[in-house]
Amino acid sequence: MSQLPIDAVIPDLIDGLAAYPQILLSAPPGAGKSTRLPLALLEQAPLPGKIVLLEPRRLAARNIARFLAHHLDEPIGQTIGLRMRGETKISAKTRVEVVTEGVLTRLLQTDPMLDGVSVIMFDEFHERSLHADLALALSLDCQAGLRDDLRLVVMSATLDNHALAQHLPDALTLTTEGRSYPIHYHYHPLSRHSPWASAVASASLDFIAQHAGSALLFLPGIGAIRQVYAALEGRLPDDMDLHRLHGSLDVSAQHAAIAPPCPGRRKLVLTTNIAETSLTIEGIRLVIDAGLERLVLHQAQTGINKLVTRQITRSAAIQRAGRAGRLEEGQCLRLYSEEQFQRLPATPTAPILREDLTDLALNVIQWGCDVKDLHWLDVPPTKHWQAACTRLTQLGLIDTRQGLTALGQRAIQLAASPRAAAMLARVEKADTAVLSTACWLAAWADKPMTSGVSLALIDQLQAVMSHKDYQDRAQSLARALGIKLQRSLDEAILPLLAANIWPDRIALRRGKTGRFMMANGHGVTLDSQDALSHNEAIVVCDVMAGEQHDSRAYSAIALSLRSLQQMRPDLLRQHEVVQWDDQRGTLQAEKQQRLGELVLYREPLNTLSAEQQAQGLLDAVRQKGINTLNWQSGSQCLLTRARCAQAWGLDIMLPPLSDDDLLASLDTWLAPFVHGMSRWQALQQLDLKPVLEAWFGFAVTQQLNTALPTHITVPTGSRYPLRYNPENAPVLAVKMQEMYGQADTPTLANGKVAVQVELLSPAGRPLQITQDLAGFWQGSYKEVQKEMKGRYPKHLWPDDPANHAPTRKTKRHFNQS
Numbered sequence: 158m159s160q161l162p163i164d165a166v167i168p169d170l171i172d173g174l175a176a177y178p179q180i181l182l183s184a185p186p187g188a189g190k191s192t193r194l195p196l197a198l199l200e201q202a203p204l205p206g207k208i209v210l211l212e213p214r215r216l217a218a219r220n221i222a223r224f225l226a227h228h229l230d231e232p233i234g235q236t237i238g239l240r241m242r243g244e245t246k247i248s249a250k251t252r253v254e255v256v257t258e259g260v261l262t263r264l265l266q267t268d269p270m271l272d273g274v275s276v277i278m279f280d281e282f283h284e285r286s287l288h289a290d291l292a293l294a295l296s297l298d299c300q301a302g303l304r305d306d307l308r309l310v311v312m313s314a315t316l317d318n319h320a321l322a323q324h325l326p327d328a329l330t331l332t333t334e335g336r337s338y339p340i341h342y343h344y345h346p347l348s349r350h351s352p353w354a355s356a357v358a359s360a361s362l363d364f365i366a367q368h369a370g371s372a373l374l375f376l377p378g379i380g381a382i383r384q385v386y387a388a389l390e391g392r393l394p395d396d397m398d399l400h401r402l403h404g405s406l407d408v409s410a411q412h413a414a415i416a417p418p419c420p421g422r423r424k425l426v427l428t429t430n431i432a433e434t435s436l437t438i439e440g441i442r443l444v445i446d447a448g449l450e451r452l453v454l455h456q457a458q459t460g461i462n463k464l465v466t467r468q469i470t471r472s473a474a475i476q477r478a479g480r481a482g483r484l485e486e487g488q489c490l491r492l493y494s495e496e497q498f499q500r501l502p503a504t505p506t507a508p509i510l511r512e513d514l515t516d517l518a519l520n521v522i523q524w525g526c527d528v529k530d531l532h533w534l535d536v537p538p539t540k541h542w543q544a545a546c547t548r549l550t551q552l553g554l555i556d557t558r559q560g561l562t563a564l565g566q567r568a569i570q571l572a573a574s575p576r577a578a579a580m581l582a583r584v585e586k587a588d589t590a591v592l593s594t595a596c597w598l599a600a601w602a603d604k605p606m607t608s609g610v611s612l613a614l615i616d617q618l619q620a621v622m623s624h625k626d627y628q629d630r631a632q633s634l635a636r637a638l639g640i641k642l643q644r645s646l647d648e649a650i651l652p653l654l655a656a657n658i659w660p661d662r663i664a665l666r667r668g669k670t671g672r673f674m675m676a677n678g679h680g681v682t683l684d685s686q687d688a689l690s691h692n693e694a695i696v697v698c699d700v701m702a703g704e705q706h707d708s709r710a711y712s713a714i715a716l717s718l719r720s721l722q723q724m725r726p727d728l729l730r731q732h733e734v735v736q737w738d739d740q741r742g743t744l745q746a747e748k749q750q751r752l753g754e755l756v757l758y759r760e761p762l763n764t765l766s767a768e769q770q771a772q773g774l775l776d777a778v779r780q781k782g783i784n785t786l787n788w789q790s791g792s793q794c795l796l797t798r799a800r801c802a803q804a805w806g807l808d809i810m811l812p813p814l815s816d817d818d819l820l821a822s823l824d825t826w827l828a829p830f831v832h833g834m835s836r837w838q839a840l841q842q843l844d845l846k847p848v849l850e851a852w853f854g855f856a857v858t859q860q861l862n863t864a865l866p867t868h869i870t871v872p873t874g875s876r877y878p879l880r881y882n883p884e885n886a887p888v889l890a891v892k893m894q895e896m897y898g899q900a901d902t903p904t905l906a907n908g909k910v911a912v913q914v915e916l917l918s919p920a921g922r923p924l925q926i927t928q929d930l931a932g933f934w935q936g937s938y939k940e941v942q943k944e945m946k947g948r949y950p951k952h953l954w955p956d957d958p959a960n961h962a963p964t965r966k967t968k969r970h971f972n973q974s
Contacts, residue, residue, distance in 0.1 A: 161189035166331045167197045174202060174276065174308050178300055179328035181321055182312045186476065187483045188333055190312045191221050191280050195253050196228060198276065199236070206275035208253045211261050211292060213284050214404065214431060215241050216411050221280075222246075222255040242572060243629040258288030263572060265295045266523055269303060276308045283313035283472075285507045285534075291517050294531040295524060297325075301532075314476060324534050337482040343490045346497070354381070357492060358388035361425070361445050364490045365394065370442035371423040375430065375477050377466050378451035379403050382427045393425060402428040402438075405606065407625060414438070430473065444481040446474060448493040448501075455513040456702055457544035459679040460661055462513065463702035471501040507535045518545035519575050522559055551660060552579040571637050577602045580657035585638060591650050593635065593643035597622060598654050600630035605699040605712060612687045614655060614698050614714040615648055652716045653724050655696040660728055662697040663716060665755050666690075672707065673697070676753030680707035689713050718757060728752055733762060735769045737777030742837065744773035771831040774840050775823045783816045792845035797881045798865045799853070804883035807906055809860050811853060826852035864906040872898045872963035879905075879912070886913040886928060893917065893924060893941075894953055897961040902930040919949045934959040 163184055173180050184190050195210055212218035218241055226237040233239050238247035238254040247254060256264070265271065277296055282289055293311070300307045311321065311328075322330055343364070347356040361374055376382050382401050393399055402414040417439035418424045426438060430450050450473070454463045469477075474491070481487025491498060509517070514537055521528050528542055549555045554565035554575060561569070567585070568578035577599035584595050597618055606621050621627040622644065635642035656663055664673035664681055671685035673695060681697050683690040692715040699712035722729060735746045746762035746769060765773070778786065788796070802809045812822065819826075830848050834840055850858045865887070868876040873895040880888040887905060893916040903912045916925045916933075924941055927933045934957075942954045953968050955961040964971045 162333045163189035171202045173329040177329040179309045179325045181330045183332045204275040206273045208276045210255045210278045243633040261292045278310045297532045338486045340482045340487045344495045346494045354384035354388045371440040372425045372443035374445040377449035398424045400426045442487045444489045446477045457541045461702045470505045514541045514545040576658045590647045594647040596631040596634040600627045678754035682707045735773035770835045783819045800883045888913045890915040897958045897963040900959040
């Protein structure tokens with residue numbers, strides 16, 4: 158067996174298994190992580206149990222299992238096993254199991270002790286898929302609480318060892334160099350005057366013509382591959398074959414793309430980032446990098462994904478180029494400038510921070526702990542986590558306390574996405590025809606394929622029924638339900654099955670043809686030429702968020718609302734809604750039947766309770782804004798002083814007081830005083846000062862009045878108002894003569910807040926504004942004194958104002974007194 162770079166660290170790694178709970182292995186593509194290391198552990202490490210090798214992609218898992226089994230001169234299923242969704246090849250002899258990510262999660266959920274497993278190897282962990290992060294978090298929890306003898310080996314081509322080493326401080330860190338030949342880089346920014354696909358094809362053809370060997374062309378997605386493939390057909394050199402490679406191809410097409418070219422021939426493979434690290438394609442010495450990738454961004458509020466095309470990271474660009482130097486000296490053409498390469502972000506954002514967490518949330522809840530209790534490399538964002546839990550509650554899989562319901566207990570056994578599993582569990586007692594249709598729909602829903610011209614769900618289901626991957630998936634689900642899968646669809650039940658998967662995407666037509674509003678409150682657009690666009694109600698089965706406004710539907714089915722009411726009455730809610738009609742200046746009330754944000758039926762309410770009237774007036778305030786209330790000087794002053802107390806960090810227990818906070822808490826502070834009112838005019842006459850005082854409470858109001866009073870007493874004994882602004886110091890405007898004898902700047906809140914003194918002339922015009930009164934008396938007062946003696950000779954302008962008696966009088970009256 159030829160030497161590989163990984164061989165240099167295998168002895169240290171095997172020794173490390175005895176002493177370290179985790180091992181972090183950084184090795185570039187081609188070093189032998191996936192192909193040499195499992196066999197070395199199998200042959201050299203004294204392991205009592207199995208080795209589980211986790212692969213992020215199905216294609217890579219199949220390829221690696223085939224390679225390992227071939228090395229042992231055995232078929233898959235003996236020493237080397239393979240487990241993927243819908244495909245299991247293992248036996249009592251199996252010592253190494255190559256599994257995909259969802260499978261490892263299910264193994265952990267089924268058997269948290271992982272009996273019979275000694276080592277879990279996480280391959281290509283730098284891709285940081287949701288399942289990889291989840292599987293690592295669950296494995297660490299298992300290791301900490303149940304299996305201190307379990308060993309974890311985390312491997313990556315571009316592993317951020319610093320971040321992961323901090324995350325796993327007890328881990329052994331190993332690094333090996335790759336086996337790579339020199340790579341020559343070429344930069345060719347594409348012209349903006351030509352269609353993108355055409356420009357990519359032309360640049361690629363020129364590059365291929367100048368260099369020998371097979372080539373990889375990295376493109377951002379399936380659509381781009383399709384366009385560039387069309388632009389290249391018939392234009393390649395006579396000795397070159399054209400292939401596509403992405404996760405949606407059938408197995409035979411994928412194998413054709415990665416197989417070595419026939420003798421005397423070479424190949425050009427158009428690929429997504431699937432070929433960056435996890436696959437080895439024989440004969441590649443040319444790489445063409447478009448510098449783009451397609452990323453999924455999840456919108457937590459609507460539950461809809463947005464697919465965006467973005468520049469790749471520098472780490473990805475380096476990985477792509479590395480494919481050219483595996484066998485001999487290679488060439489890399491980057492279809493962007495060297496300056497652009499230097500400006501690329503260093504590393505990608507982890508999927509756990511930007512993707513849908515519904516499946517992850519269900520797995521964490523099934524594991525039986527709080528999300529914060531697990532050891533995450535990146536903690537799931539709170540907003541996305543809460544949205545996922547809300548969705549699971551809507552599907553009926555968890556209750557309001559985030560515990561699994563009976564439906565959820567059954568759904569987690571079905572190895573489908575939460576949406577599809579919820580649907581299957583709901584209809585499990587139906588007849589075989591319904592369950593078969595449900596299995597085909599669930600198989601499609603987990604990986605929608607909508608490449609046909611029709612938006613109709615039935616057409617798209619019938620199209621995928623001839624694909625082996627979908628057949629295997631549907632067959633696997635049918636076995637889990639205990640039925641024999643039929644090759645026909647029950648078209649009558651299909652809309653209701655779809656409604657069970659996507660209740661939040663049931664949609665009603667709104668105005669223009671092709672525009673609908675979904676139950677989640679989000680708009681969606683269909684092709685206006687499609688027959689579905691004329692239906693009153695539909696279920697949107699595949700949708701992608703738009704750049705700005707409505708989302709775009711790629712699959713849908715017409716729905717009978719009457720049938721939905723019969724099958725899922727629990728989806729409907731009765732509401733009595735009271736709203737303010739600003740045009741009419743009155744309250745409008747109606748009884749509504751709602752499905753999420755959709756109003757299916759409404760009728761007027763003629764009689765309103767006092768509570769409904771109060772709520773209607775509060776709704777009017779929300780519409781009009783908080784400033785439309787009757788803010789008199791007293792109430793406005795109290796509110797401003799309270800906001801100042803918060804802005805200046807005073808220790809006074811006040812509620813949040815921004816305009817948005819006041820609107821959000823109307824039910825708390827304003828509602829008790831609106832009870833019994835029915836007209837806006839009555840609300841407009843309400844004095845808000847006692848309302849705020851009641852909300853703050855007597856003790857807090859007294860504390861606020863003491864710390865930040867409305868008025869302050871000056872040396873003459875007069876009381877003058879203070880002007881408050883949260884962004885500035887409080888201001889006291891007073892004639893200068895009344896501040897004689899005040900040596901220092903007055904303060905509030907036990908000296909914590911200095912007052913800004915606005916010293917006025919006898920005519921009331923500002924002479925000086927200061928927060929350093931002592932400094933003013935000793936300094937620039939002399940200039941003011943000199944000028945004011947000439948302008949106001951009848952008034953006192955003493956030489957020592959800090960120690961002079963204050964006065965409201967002129968010089969003559971002051972002397973007489």
